[in-house]
Amino acid sequence: MEPAESRTAPVGRTDLLARLDRVLATGGRALLTGPPGVGKTALALSAAARAEARGEAVLCLTALPADRDIPGAAAAALIASATLPGGDDGVLDGLPGPQREAVAVLCRETPMPEGGWDPVALRLALAHVLRRLTARGPALLVLDGTQDIDTASADLLRFALHLAPPALRALAVHTPAAHDGLPAEPCDPSAHTAASLWEASEAEVVNVPPLHADEIAELLIHHRLPSRMAGRIHKASGGNPRLALAVGRSLADARTPVHHAEALSLSGRARDLARSLIASVPAEVRGTLLIAALALRPTAALIRRAGRPRAEAELAAAERASLIRLTEDGTVAFCAGIIPSTLVHDACWSERSSGHAALALVVDDPVEAVRHRALATDVPDASLAAEVSTAVETARRRGNSTLAAELALLAAESTPGLDGARRIARLVEAAAEGARAARADLTMRAATDLLARDASPADRVRARLAVLDTAGQGLTGLDGLYAHALEDSEGDTGLRAAVLLRLAMKYVLADGDPVASRAAAVESAALASSVGDEHTAARALTVQARMDRFLGSPDAESVLARARDLEAAERPLGVCNAAQILGVRHALFDDRLAEARAQLAALLPLVERRGPVEDAIELYRTLAEVEARQGRCADSLAHAGRSLALTLEAGLSPGPAWYALALAEAAGGSFARAASYARRSVRASEEEGDHVFLSRSLYALGRVQLLVGDVSTALGTLRRVQTGERAQGAVDPSMLRWHEELAEALVANDAPDEADALLAEARPVAERLGRRTVLLGLDRADAMRLAACGKPDEAAGLLEQVAAAYAEAGLVLEHGRALIALARVERRRRRRSAAAAALTTAATVFDRAGAAPWLALATEQPPAVSEPAGTGPVGALAALTEAELRLAQLVGQGASNQEAAAKLFLSVKTVEARLTRIYQKLDVRSRSQLATALNA
Secondary structure: OOOHHHOOOOOOOHHHHHHHHHHHHHOOEEEEEOOOOOOHHHHHHHHHHHHHHOOOEEEEEEOOHHHOOOOOHHHHHHHHHOOOOOOOOOOOOOOOHHHHHHHHHHOOOOOOOOOOOOHHHHHHHHHHHHHHHOOOOOEEEEEEOHHHOOHHHHHHHHHHHHHOOOOEEEEEEEOOOOOOOOOOOOOOHHHHHHHHHHHHHOOEEEEOOOOOHHHHHHHHHHOOOOHHHHHHHHHHHOOOHHHHHHHHHHHHOOOOHHHHHHHHHHOHHHHHHHHHHHOOOOHHHHHHHHHHHHOOOOEHHHHHHOOOOOHHHHHHHHHHOOOEEEOOOOEEEEOOOHHHHHHHHHOOHHHHHHHHHHHHHHOOOHHHHHHHHHHOOOOOOHHHHHHHHHHHHHHHHHOOHHHHHHHHHHHHHHOOOOOHHHHHHHHHHHHHHHHHOOOHHHHHHHHHHHHOOOOOHHHHHHHHHHHHHOOOOOOOOOHHHHHHHHHHOOOOHHHHHHHHHHHHHHHHHOOOOHHHHHHHHHHHHHHHHHOOOHHHHHHHHHHHHHHHHHOOOOOHHHHHHHHHHHHHHHOOOOOOOHHHHHHHHHHHHOOOHHHHHHHHHHHHHHHHHHOOHHHHHHHHHHHHHHHHHHOOHHHHHHHHHHHHHHHHHHOOOOHHHHHHHHHHHHHHOOHHHHHHHHHHHHHHHHHHOOHHHHHHHHHHHHHHHHHOOOHHHHHHHHHHHHHHHHHOOOOOOOOOOHHHHHHHHHHHOOOHHHHHHHHHHHHHHHHHHOOHHHHHHHHHHHHHHHHHOOOHHHHHHHHHHHHHHHHHHOOHHHHHHHHHHHHHHHHHOOOHHHHHHHHHHHHHHHHHHOOHHHHHHHHOOOOOOOOOOOOOHHHHHHHOOHHHHHHHHHHHOOOOHHHHHHHHOOOHHHHHHHHHHHHHHHOOOOHHHHHHHHHO
16 A cells, blocks of 8 residues: 555645644644635545555545534434444444434434434444544544534534544544634534534644645646746635636636736636635625725725725624735735625626725825726716826826726726727827736737727737737737737838837747847847837847847847947936846856846846836846855845746746746755756746747756756756757857756766767857856866766866866856766775765855755765775776666666666666676676676
8 A cells, every 4th residue: 555655745735734644643633724725625635545544444524515404414424434444343333222223313214203312322322433443543533514514413523522532533624604713602503513623622723724826836737727827826816726726727718828817807617616705704794895895905994984884893704704814904905816806797887886986085095086986987087087097107106007007098998989099099008008017908908999999000009019018928829919010010110110029029939039039139129220219229139139149149249238328328227127137147147147146236126116027027037046156045045936926926927937946946945846846947938838948947957857866867858958959049058058967968878979979069169159167067077978988087187177167266056066076986986085075075065055955965975886806897897887887786686677777767778788888897797797796
């Protein structure tokens, strides 16, 4: 039977499941509580599965709402389903006659007597059943849905649990309602059993919290749903797994990425779940929640002033039902974004209108007041539209881009239809504001309205560009938008430049064609410059510089310098940052890390205050990479985490942030988590059709696989990187340093000649472009090739030079990695003291940097290989490659060729060929001689 420890926990619940195991093993009683859909039942079933795996008897009872009003229904179901493992006598054997008769009455085996069943006899009978469960050792009783257990059964269970032996563990699952809490009122039938378990058994209450955004992403991947929208799904669901899956399935049906936000607001599956949650509170509470949903900053006092005199009590009931949270200052925060959305969606026009009208009279902010006045009427009003339009600028000045986008659309929709030109102008502004706020739903509404009107080609182009700007990394499936934008921009040089700029981004991200991207960027820059549009020209030159670097052009830096000059002249620092950020990225690629870090330190605070969120995300991601290269592992993890938080909050694709986290975890966290984040990034990039970050995330994954010794899998992953980069025409080896990793993987998989060819291909390019630290990585890989080819002395000398050069360059992790490689070669040379010294130095380097996974590599014990006593088989072990040594050890321990192939992820033919070489090198002729050579 599978061991309990190997049972998979629900996503995000590993620690919680371990806590349950401890509670049940020590105290024996646990009470799981939380809102509907949070995963309580799944957690209880996992705990039950683990108990069964340990050989414990498990008895489960699930109460249904329909049974709540049937006296004794739950107790009868529990007795009917109770059995002992092994098929022995039933749990009712040994019951005295009156108790057996009472059970027969309860289970409707005999007619109910006039006086009803004997409650004392039933109590004793149920206690007997629970005692018999523990006849062969510990047993677990799982009670799911305790809020639906009828009052009579609750009374019986309370008595039985009070008399149960310590070997009986009990796990109850309880969903609080709006009118009960924990511990619940004993007079409340729906919470009677929960109260009984709490009071009579001293159970430990375990609250099941919502999942974090990152865990929601993992849940979506587990269910093969689009993880790229994890941030928005987390907002909509509040971390509730059931709601998140419903929203995720709706997104899977979306036609193109730009429809995702619309699908979030119109999802029928998720709406039905939200309605079931809302229905758990009385109608008057729902009325109060509607006012909260209509307000921008709802508080209990504001809601009370808006006509809900019992606001505090009704909000408290909603909080008990896990619909809202009340902060210390009285602000109302909905637990899931789809709850207020559903409240507003399901309310009739008169309810929404009266709510907004009431709020307009009591809010103390003029921007909020004009918003509510506009939403309280469906009659277009030129004067009101002008007020709302003025409020847009106020919201923008305050830095509230989301409110500015909402108000811009509201201003357009409030403009009378007779004033068509002004309405179209405001729709263009609304689309642009929506794009700045990354609100695809608002942008689509504005663009759809505009495109249905008699708008000019220029206005249609601007609306379509705004839609494209909200698509993020997901630019596939949008060819129609680009085609229409190109057609409408004919004859307008400035707009043509703007369209070509977007096409340049599409060509590299979605099409993987940097040559086409560069050509579009060059044309965009020329057109923008001809009409004095320095903003577009700077952005286009930045894209050109990025492609020039990728394609190995020596002009990349000069083009970037032109872009930075235009950018600096056009706007102040912190507002337009594309060229500035690319300059930092170039410093990172060149390992000018102190310079990159200084530029980031100056730019980041300004971007956080005044720049778009996408720039802040990229800066944090870049800073995480810089810190990882410098060996500031804790800082790298913190910055990568901040990048992910901002990404999920903005509802953008998490692929790039997961890539940064993979690098940070590989530096200072754990290789297992690094591989997990890299796999997520691969999945998100594939969903988006993002060629750039697909290569990066595959590189991060392959690197970790190589470091942990999974060399055959690493080879396959890194070959995918090679294929993708060559398909895109990548030339500069500094932007993604896969050459050295693939070369080392080839050496580990007994392909030193192919590794030599790869290194020979990359080295001249790195020398021509002056990529000094790239050459160091190639030298490290070449040293491993030399060692595998029987030249350990040359390899050791080269690795000593590489390690010293890395230390001088301040590349801490690379310095330590070279020392680990040196230690392996020194062991091959049978210089144990030199190997130990190299490992000790590496461990010191990693310890100072906080590089936990690398420290584990440096402190691992080397394979037990005896010092050669002379010549012969034992001394010849030094001639084996690491891959050959692993195979030799497996075969020497008795593994068949098929078993060795499965463990090493090789084909049987490869194992046979490799064994032939091993036999020749060790001068042995059989498996027994091989085992003797290894154990000598």
